[in-house]
Amino acid sequence: MAHLKLHIPGPVEVSEATWRAMATPMIGHRSQDFQNLYGKIQPQLQQLLGTEQLIYLSTSSAWGIMEGAIRNLAQRKLLCCMCGAFSDKWLNVAERCGIPAEGLQADWGSPILPEAIDAKLATGEFDALTLVHNETSTGVMNPLEAIAKLKKKYPDVMFIVDSVSSMTAVPIHFDALGIDVLLAGTQKAWALPPGLSVFTCSEAALERAAQAATRGYYFDFVEFQKNAEKNMTPSTPSIPHINGLSHKLDEFFAEGLEARYARHRATNQMTRDWAAKHGFTLFPEAGYESISLTCLNNGAKEGGTVMDIPKLQSAMKEKGILIDGGYGKLKGKAFRISNMGDETEETMTDLFTKLDFSMEELR
Ligand SMILES: *Cc1c(COP(=O)(O)O)cnc(C)c1O
Numbered sequence: 001m002a003h004l005k006l007h008i009p010g011p012v013e014v015s016e017a018t019w020r021a022m023a024t025p026m027i028g029h030r031s032q033d034f035q036n037l038y039g040k041i042q043p044q045l046q047q048l049l050g051t052e053q054l055i056y057l058s059t060s061s062a063w064g065i066m067e068g069a070i071r072n073l074a075q076r077k078l079l080c081c082m083c084g085a086f087s088d089k090w091l092n093v094a095e096r097c098g099i100p101a102e103g104l105q106a107d108w109g110s111p112i113l114p115e116a117i118d119a120k121l122a123t124g125e126f127d128a129l130t131l132v133h134n135e136t137s138t139g140v141m142n143p144l145e146a147i148a149k150l151k152k153k154y155p156d157v158m159f160i161v162d163s164v165s166s167m168t169a170v171p172i173h174f175d176a177l178g179i180d181v182l183l184a185g186t187q188k189a190w191a192l193p194p195g196l197s198v199f200t201c202s203e204a205a206l207e208r209a210a211q212a213a214t215r216g217y218y219f220d221f222v223e224f225q226k227n228a229e230k231n232m233t234p235s236t237p238s239i240p241h242i243n244g245l246s247h248k249l250d251e252f253f254a255e256g257l258e259a260r261y262a263r264h265r266a267t268n269q270m271t272r273d274w275a276a277k278h279g280f281t282l283f284p285e286a287g288y289e290s291i292s293l294t295c296l297n298n299g300a301k302e303g304g305t306v307m308d309i310p311k312l313q314s315a316m317k318e319k320g321i322l323i324d325g326g327y328g329k330l331k332g333k334a335f336r337i338s339n340m341g342d343e344t345e346e347t348m349t350d351l352f353t354k355l356d357f358s359m360e361e362l363r
Helices: 016-022 032-049 062-073 085-096 114-121 144-148 203-210 221-228 239-255 257-277 309-318 345-362
Strands: 055-058 078-082 101-105 128-132 158-162 181-185 197-201 293-297 334-338
Touching (some): 016 239, 032 055, 032 239, 055 062, 055 221, 055 239, 062 085, 062 128, 062 158, 062 197, 062 221, 078 085, 078 114, 085 101, 085 128, 101 114, 114 144, 144 158, 158 203, 203 221, 239 257, 257 293, 257 345, 309 345
Parallel strands (some): 078 101, 078 128, 158 181
Antiparallel strands (some): 055 197, 181 197, 293 334
8 A cells, every 4th residue: 555644633644763663572561671661751751741740651542541531530520621523522421421511612613711611610510621732623722721720729620631632742741730630642743653642640630530439440540550650551551652652752852842842833834824825714713723733714714715625635645645624514614734743844845835736736
């Protein structure tokens, strides 16, 4: 099969060097070699996420931890902050788990604002909330810092934050934010294959979890903590992924975290410039655009460029690149371009050159 380079917002392209790092001989997950591997990456992960808490590795996609977090932490009533496909679905997942929950819905394209959350929490009904930092379906980045400030006012509410498409692309300091759970799957900004999740919990979250009678086993946060203290995971993890993670962390620190964040800002700005050049407006409300991907209106706003997106996707496929055609109800109305992971000014220039050619062909 010909190699189609992924420019969709997840999974993203995985480098040859990463695949090679994953193809190391298997080791036992209760061996000293495994403990050494986890012990090597633990401080790197803590530095990356700005925390002294232990970082846990779950062999699951992000939804495993998203569901696990509410099973561990929401006992009375959960507030689901909703502004796109991933955040909206969390309410449905809570319902399926039998957890009392209520949605706080913002229009797709709009962010979740702290004032709205404050008003909900003021009722005193809620003991946990879910928030998606970077709503990948709409390209909206929610104001995490401003929202996290509410934690001081509501210390008993567990703040559960999905940073699936922002972790490693923008700085997130877990301890400084004071939130309770931070999680991400590895197939987005980490630029690893899907199948592993990285997460961490506050002390308060671990105490809350210990009281949850029906938290199950596979996603039991108390088990993750107990095992992580010994540089182990509760069950057999995907060891190739962890070798890949170790390789990525070495890359991140060799590049420098600040340089990595700057690279994401620069490649994201290139996307916005390309959009402006072609008359595509951005789907998110101004001021809340994501840094790791861009959601462009396909002529949805007056005077905007209108493209046949499926045709544009086919023209790009012929040039070896896969682009997105719009998530769920935005299909055809908006489309997304990812700049997360390993993308550079060079690879983005190649993408835009091919997009320009493709658009010319379709004219
Ligand atoms: C991709 C994504 C998810 C879903 O992750 P899975 O790996 O499919 O479980 C959740 N939240 C956000 C913000 C995402 O971008």
